[in-house]
Amino acid sequence: MQHPPQIPGFTFVDLVGEGGFADVFRYQQELPTRQVAIKVLRSSGDAASIELFRAEANVMAQLSNHPSIVPIYQAGVSSDGRAFLVMEYCPPPHVAQRYRTRPLAVAEVLDIGVKIASAVETAHRAGILHRDIKPHNILTSTFGVPLLTDFGIASVVGETGAGAQGLSIPWSPPEALSADSHDVRSDVYSLAATLYSLLIGHPPFERRDAPNDNASLMTRIERGQLTPLRRPDVPASLVDVLRRAMSVEVDRRPVSAMVLGRQLQDVQIELRQSPTRLEVMDASPSALVEEHPNDARTLVRPVSVIIPAAVHERPGPLQPGRDEDTRHPDHPGAPGSSGSTGASGHVGHSGPRYPSGRSATGGSAPRHPGPQRATQRRLGVPARIGIGVAGAVLAGAVGYALLAGSPDDARGDAGTLRGEDPPDPEALADAPPAPVVTASGKGARWTFAWAPADPQPNDEFKVLLSGNGVQPTPPEYTEATSKTVTVAPGATVCVRVAVSRKGGEPSALSEQTCVVGR
Template identity: 80%
Template sequence: MQPPQIPGFTFVDLVGEGGFADVFRYQQELPTRQVAIKVLRSGSDAASLELFRAEANVMAQLSNHPSIVPIYQAGVSSDGRAFLVMEYCPPPHVAQRYRTQPLAVAEVLDIGVKIASAVETAHRAGILHRDIKPHNILTSTFGVPLLTDFGIASVVGETGAGAQGLSIPWSPPESLSADSHDVRSDVYSLAATLYSLLIGHPPFERRDAPNDNASLMTRIERGQLTPLRRPDAPPSLIDVLRRAMSVEIERRPVSAMVLGRQLQDVQIELRQSPTRLEVMDASPSALGEEQPNDARTLVRPVSVIIPAAVHDRPAPLQPSSEEDTRSPHRAGHVATGASSSRRPPPQRSGGRPLGLAARLGIGVVAALLVGAVGYALLAGSPGDDSRGKGTLRGEDPPDPVEPFERAPTPVVTKSGKGARWTFTWTQAEPKQGDEFKVLLSGDGVTNPEAQYTEATTRTVKVAPGATVCIQVALSRDGSGTSALSEKTCVVGS
């Protein structure tokens, strides 16, 4: 597509091409700087262009969020194509990097918390992203992950299963057949994006099967997630992402905020400093209430002018956190809005407020109790060996995350004699598609790397006096990878 002529900007080169838009690099004349201009393909009607303008106005007001690509300008070119002028972020971005080599767990967690902050901010302003994927996470000049393309696919009328703008590999099942207005659809796509960065390819792509759109959609609808085999990825992280990618929307975290808190819990488990959730809340209630901030969360009330074209659309469905036991209920864990932390003064049994002296007495007793408990917690008991476990001091306990049912550990037996031995493993209630991770060790092993197979036996030749040991784990769709079996060893003779 030819770049449009935009007054005040000089075309430099093509940055990228997408399903419904192209991105060009331009040189802005005043102030002088390089910018990225995303140009929607021609063919949008007047109503779609008006909605595009309205949504661009909202996102421009929120684009000073630290994890959202700054928007400088929006408009319609002389040939009728809508465009967005944004900060130019030079490559490589995560979309190019993760296909070459999966990203480190620590970086993926940091990206996840920051992008969750951006998604939550958009949701509180009434905007669904609808197209979260690795390609829409850019990297600033200083290495900061930035989310882009909020709602663009929907405002140009390309929604639904047959939409040109639908990114199937990261789309939730409900979006494959109909347009979704639920924030948990964005939660799914964010989790699918993080899973991709960890595994090195889209979450439902397989090496031994077709990866056309029809095959991917079938796996997405059935929840047949490709197993993640990384020894450095803790089971808690895999559980969080699998839960957020549940086929049943009710099983997912109720908001991007909750998903971000769960990712922070994994950071704390790994003894990493949790990345702070920074949310800008444009809801009317947030402007007049105290915001529940803590060391892990910062919520800033902001005043945003919501254009009528955006305000009149169906509002994003935001489930109440009180309806879901996996969502946090403490201060600072707000999913759908903030509430005041002020409490009424203590009451007498007859309903009248206590006098000043009585309240002072209660305060002194409470302070003594708190001091005693705090000292006990800091000092610990003489036999306390819990240092280095649990959450970091000063942090809240981890948010409860209901784990997926863990796959059962296989039982390994051995048979044979001399130099030829056969290991056999079984598991309760075998299922189609079960895959096993086989790890050999010992001085008689030439290839100690883990191997993956659907077979349930392994025959080995063992040199006289050498030892070969085996451990097996089960990897099953819909469940986490099991623990490794106990070592089973043989000695050649």
């Protein structure tokens, strides 16, 4: 731990948390009198990086009055050259402490998911990529409201002073394991992985029967070998939404945090819950002149944000391409609306593009990514603990995330948008065929064997046993392709099997295969 800095107007109380790049201290503010959390970077940066830190902190502070982002009160540089942020103090316990002890209830996870999706969408529309969404970065206010924090300040100062940026491997998308990602769908992946963790009680690729070192986790992430979620109270539609958002292929994920939030609302409606409202502050260039289709489920507030020149020159976030007609999900030409056109049900570009620095009338040309971060996301840096707070990394000038539209809409990957019935998990286009199950044996000893139509390495199978010859048991998840059972004379044992692979949708269950003991 580094020593707490002396900051005029604040009195040190105690240490809240520490990490590889920053420490968080609790201070007593003198005027107004209140307790605050102050996050202090471990390393001091040069003049240029400190200036950029200040500029980006100013931008995000303007958005930190979002109801699901930790408020920023002040930013500055201490007398010893360390940058710091003064934030609202959120007392524990937080979700990171709770989910490891007991997985969270489905209703709470859905509420958290929609609220944090609103915060992420707000950041994306201001040109900010979070890059480190995980349970540890969702705090809880005094009133129990989930708040997103830690937008990765270390990557700002770290480019020239603090060294390479860290990586939280358990919740990182595959593309971020080898290179720095500028795509908003990388944040979508990490948010889905975080929600999956809250439901399963551990990181999504962690297994109790296998090594969980960084190398093993990376292998599973790259192959999409998601640990099965074995909770009967979690609806299949929610599992489908999260698995789709965690697809290995970026183009199969929801195109924005807004779309993921709408899909989570659809699950709330399916469960007969009142949908949590999506509240987005839109700082995109066109926000002040275009109309936003607010409704009972979505509220979009245009806001004006001053973008300093130092921030404007940074690379902007990569977002899936779209035409003006696909900006809103309820537009006549938007995907899923009655007026959509084209073979895939949408109008838009087939590939990604970078948002321009200004509105269409501003005349600014699109910006392209620079190489300065290409080597930052490499192994050798331990999974980082909070190194920033709501909004310290602004990846570029103002941009806006999409409400809908994707080149993969024809496959159903974009999901429902306006409260339609959730898709049947057994009818999705990317689900493999059901395995074929056979039985062999005689007397009391029988062996069931199964194989998918196109076997792949590391296929995982869900095996259901039924009949009066076995005790009722939960499904078994295994990579084995056979199971031997002992069947009492005259008793019946039946088996049904499903297969899943690469984090995709599971297959339908196989036809039931039964044997009778003799």
